[in-house]
Amino acid sequence: MESFNWNPGSLLEMSGYYWKTCTLHTGVKLDIFTAIGSEALSCNEINKKLKVDKRGLTMLLNSLSALELLVKDGKKYSNSLPALTFLSKESPQYLGFMIMHHHHLMESWHKMDKAIIEGKQTRRRSSFSDEERRESFLMGMFNIGMAAAPGLSKELDLSGCKRLLDFGGGPGTFAIHFCL
Template identity: 50%
Template sequence: MNLPDLLQLSGGYWSTCTLHAGVKLDIFTCLTDSAMTTPELARQLSADERGLGMLLHALTALELLHKEENTFRSTAFSATYLSKKSDSYMGHIIMHHHHLVEGWSRLDEAVLRGEPVRQRLSHEALERERESFLMGMFNLASLNAPRIASALELSGHRRMLDLAGGPGTYAIHFCLHNPDLTAVVYDLPTTRPFAEQTIRHFGLSERITFQAGDVLSDRFGTGYDLVWISHLLHSESPADSATVVAKAAESLADGGRLLIQEFILDNTKTAPLFPALFSLNMLLGTRAGQSYTQQELFALMNTAGLCEVNRLSLDLPNGAGVMTGTACR
């Protein structure tokens, strides 16, 4: 690293906060169908003209808006991913990132205390964050789920458990790619409305059901050909992760498969970069969560009695990987 890179690293949050403000104010939706001047958009948003003008110019500098004479319009890219009128809208995950900023600004406190520092929220604010988180997970999973589902050979699999499945994105895409597959999305009761709405949107209500429960204290059922656990273990301690994996293994039929997706560290824990940073994100928001190494995930699955444990050859972003193991009884 050189000095310019260091300063860019230090001040990079300026661009991040500019993007977050644009999404929070829904500027890209407003400017998708027609160009508007700053005063026109300020009236629509009940915003200050001076402040809005500065934001619009900064978003243009980031190549997220296009300016022609005195009017602004969304670019093709921002209209696709940042407008609520688009089926590819990614604003939910961006707002989830926005909600994490306050905690990250107190990372030094979390390191000294070894515990979460995120502030307690009002019920209304908590509901907004929950929606951003769940639909943000839908945003992210929608990028990877079709790729993973098409890469897996699931012929002969009939019953799937999507454990802590949130809005059911993976269950949906696995079922879309495998017509004989049915699925259960298992998550907390508060997740049910989001899951059932998403499942209904894809026309899969007859093949995918929702089961409410707690992954640590409740049972999952038995006889599943496939159990999918995506980005759950990093929220839990090693001991609780072992409990979840053991219970998942017990829910498999003989010969059934357990698949675990995580942001996976190498065994030195110094790379890849994203899982290393994500471990800090868990420090900020959970009591004992962390990113796990491939070796640690292997150990969890072997201890649960699974055989043929290995990592699938998949090229996924942000250091993500999928581990697989088979129930051999």
């Protein structure tokens, strides 16, 4: 196996990667991509739907454009094809729930040093501590399952099976497709 060539540039890139992650998480959490949909909208038009601070929204829209998740043309913003496909709730391929699950997990990762120093956990169990976290986890598992379950269920011959056990499959996505 070839080892990675760590250097100052790659180390600093990794160290600062959080800004991309946090920008993506914020865009999904605020539902920017669904608000824009297949339209090209100005910041004011987007803000009529979101009702947030305009200065902050402008910075977020420009950051999402820098990441090429949004396309900025003059004063209008539109979704890139990947954003429209994976980050808009209108899409059957929406991945936002899993992205929000990752967002909820960040609390424990940014406190990793404290957990190691003190030898104990730094947060409650993320998946079930409140309704938003539970929905993000379960629907995130659904997002992952829907990417594989329909095709896998057609490939497997389950004709001789009388019982199936769905163990750790999130909301039962695989079990539903296998039964179908």
